[in-house]
Amino acid sequence: MLALQMAANSSPPPILSIIDMSNTLSEVQQAHAHMLKTGLIHTTFAASRIVAFAATVSDAQTIAHARSVFDRIATPNSYTWNTIIRAYANSADPENAILLFHQMLHSDVLPDKFTYPFILKACSRLHGFEEGRQIHATSVKTGVDSDIFVQNTLIHMYASLGHTRHAYCLFDRMSERDVISWNAILSAFVARGLMEQARRLFDQMPDRNVESWNFVISGYVDLGLIDDAQSLFDGMPTRDVVSWNAMITGYVHAGRFREALELFGIMQNAEVRPDNCTFVNLLSACARIGALSQGEWIHTYINKNEIQIDGFLATALVDMYSKCGSIEKALRVFRDTSKKDISTWNSMIAGLSTHGYGECALRLFSEMLMDEFAPNEITFISILSACSHAGLLHEGRRVFELMTEVHGIQPTVEHYGCMVDLLGRAGLLNEAQGLVSAFPCKDSPVVWESLLAACRSHGNIELAEHVAGQLLELNPQDNACYVQLSNIYESAGRWDDVREVREKMRKEGVRKEPGCSMIDVDGIVHEFSAGDRSHPQADEIYRKVDEMKTRIRSIGYVPDTSQVLFEIGEDEKESALLWHSEKLAIAFGLLNSGEDMTIRIIKNLKMCGDCHSAIKLISRAYGREIVVRDKNRFHHFKNGCCSCNDYW
Known part of the structure; x- marks a missing residue:
């Protein structure tokens, strides 16, 4: 107010400077009130300064105020017209820019070379090809179509609307081109995936x-x-x-x-x-390979440089910590984030789900609803998956009903897959099969894969053969299906059927995906495969594995040789189990990390029953917490127990 009082006691121009320096609509409205009192508002030049403020802000309330000023200007000049059109072109309602443009055509002021770039931008944002063509024709009539800035905007408009041919014809007829012209047509070819033409054009550019x-x-x-x-x-x-x-x-x-x-x-x-885009992608990379130490370093860098954590970056951090096995830090980031969006909530619920904390995921879901965030399809996939991993049958059924009856979200194949998995894990194979039969898209492998996994868990060979037949009909190259069926036959001792499955795999050229495990130690990710001796510390690792076997045998470990799918002797089966990739990775972790440090492993396939039993005992024998992320979920091993409670 002091600044306004000072302006009131001097000549009119200072008030205009105050408008130019304003940061909020409230400040501009104060200046506007002063101009009304002094009569300065009736000067076109002075009134245009209020309109110009809207062009730099472009929020609805500011533009509405500017429009009310504009409508009261008796003779707006071209600058004022262009300013209000620009404001609308950049706003959430670009169609108003086109309406104003048509008003301008019927006024005493004709559009000029500065008008067209704004109005053509509005057409691009509205996906208005026909409107753009009409405005292009108007630019020809008014004689400004030869201006290079207008031509560049026309090229950009046609290109952004997918009309590359129109854009290139304009470019080809240009008598003068600058780097903006070249870039406009270059981006058009790139957007259409025409990289051969784009590269040829790039190589021809006189300046880049x-x-x-x-x-x-x-x-x-x-x-x-x-x-x-x-x-x-x-x-x-x-x-x-x-x-x-x-x-x-x-x-x-x-x-x-x-x-x-x-x-x-x-x-x-x-x-x-x-910038934030860099960090989101880097955190995604850390999440995929379990590089926790590198992810933590990036998080520290973000905090040290006071980079604002928006919804996207918060989601990436939650996802990284969850997928690297540190669910506690994921929760800390989630709780510390003030600008959550639906993706942040979904990521946290998914993290709790994969770590087996189903009841925590349900509580967070309830909290999300209380905070008035509307769940989407991804939310319900995560929460149904959480119920499945934790064996929460009643809760899963209730969530499935809530999704359709309360939130009006129609189930997709992923939702049906979660429900089949939930029912199958609970041993309700007939109900799970009935759900698959009722599913409208029976040609989706996801639901059949869930049912086949349940058949293996509960030893239902007859149903497994039917399900495998359906899967292989959909995709004869489905290696997971062959492996599951082979495992089922092997568990039942049906070796002739096992050989038949393997022979069919050979004929079809299908190969089993090799198992591998990764461990991050001191910022370096080490990868192991079963029986792998390529690591520089291989001799030490295998000696450590033998030591692990001796220690856990003394506290009750008995190798589960039924997990070995080969007709070989018992001693050979025990050795094969001992050299599974996760056991090698754990041995490496014991050798190369401090005694109080958690060992974190990422495995590309589902962990076998023998490894699960052995790692429980390893965590007890060595007093170490071991976190293993397999294909389906996380297992937190501590003091001889696993967070999954052997329900996996």
């Missing part, structure tokens, strides 16, 4: 800026051509954070997680400041 390089790199990344993207990236004269993010994203999407983390190290040496 960093945006030109980023377009082509992103195009290669989107098509999964990571090596081509890397080759181009290596040749860039200068790189910005978008360039680095494109490559890191590409490596993560291609499953090349270690390379993504290595590239981040190079990015740091180049002194390029990462």
Whole structure:
């Protein structure tokens, strides 16, 4: 108020400076009130300053205030028209920009070369191809279509609406082109996945800026051509954070997680400041390979540099900690996050689910509803999965009903898969089969796979053969189906059937996915496969495995040789069990980590029963907490017990 009083005691211009320096609508409204008192509001130039404020803010309330001022200007000039059109073009209601443009056509002020870029942007945002064509025709009539800025915006509009041919025709007819023109048509080819044409155009460009390089790199990344993207990236004269993010994203999407983390190290040496997009992708890479120490380092970096944790970044942190086995830290991040979105809630519920904390997941779901977050399909997949992992049959049925009857969400194949898994684990195979039969999309493997797993758990060979037949009819290359069926036959001692399944796999060219386990020690991820002797510490690891066997035998370990699916002697079966990948990884962890440190393992397949029993005893014999993430869930082993309570 003091500033306004000072302005009131001097000539009119200072009040305009106050508007230019304002940060909130309230401040502008105070200035507006002063202008009404002094009569300055009746000056077109002065009134236009209030309208100009709206163009920089573009929220609904501010634009509404600016529009009320604009409508009272007797003779708005082209600057004022363009400003209010620009404000609407950037707002949540870009159609109002087009309505104002038509009013402008019938006014005393004709659109100029500054009007068209704003109005064409509104057409792009509205996906208004026909409106854009009409405005293009108007630009020709008013003689501004030859302006390079108007031409560039036209190219961008046609390209963003998927009309690459229109965009290229305009580009081809341009007498003068700048780098913006080239980039506009380059982005059009990239958006359509026409990388051969895009690369040819890129090579022809007389001048390129960093945006030109980023377009082509992103195009290669989107098509999964990571090596081509890397080759181009290596040749860039200068790189910005978008360039680095494109490559890191590409490596993560291609499953090349270690390379993504290595590239981040190079990015740091180049002194390029990462942004939230960088961190989201890096945390995803850490989550996939269980690189907890690297994920913790990234979290520390975020906090140290006071980077704002929005919903996306909070979700990535929760997901990383959950998938790296530290559910306590995931919960801490979740509780400390003030800007949660539905994805953050879903990620936390999913984390609790995979760790076997079904009742905690249900409580969090109730809390989410009380906080008035509307659950979506993903929420119910996570909560149904939580019920399944924890054996909460009654609660799972209630959630399934709640989803359809209260929230109006129709079940998808994933929801049916969770329910079949829940019923199957509880031994209700007939009910599970009935649910599959009632499911409208019987050609989805997910529900059949859940039912087949239940058949194996409960030894129902007859139903397993029927389910396997359905699965192999859908996908003859389904290696998991062959393995499950072979396991079922082997458990029943039906070796002729086992050989028949394996022979069929050989004829079909189907191979069993080899089991592997990963462990992160001092920021380096080590990977082991069954019987693997390639590690530099192999001799020490195998001696440690023998020591583990001796220790756990003394407290009751008996090898479960039924888990070995080969017709070999009992001694050979015991050795095969001893060399499973998770046991090798645990031996490595015992050798290379402090006695008070948790050993964290990630395994690509479901853990076998023998390993589960053995690791319980290893945790007791060595006084170490061991966390294993297998294909389905987490197991927290401590003092001879597992968090799953042997229900897995």
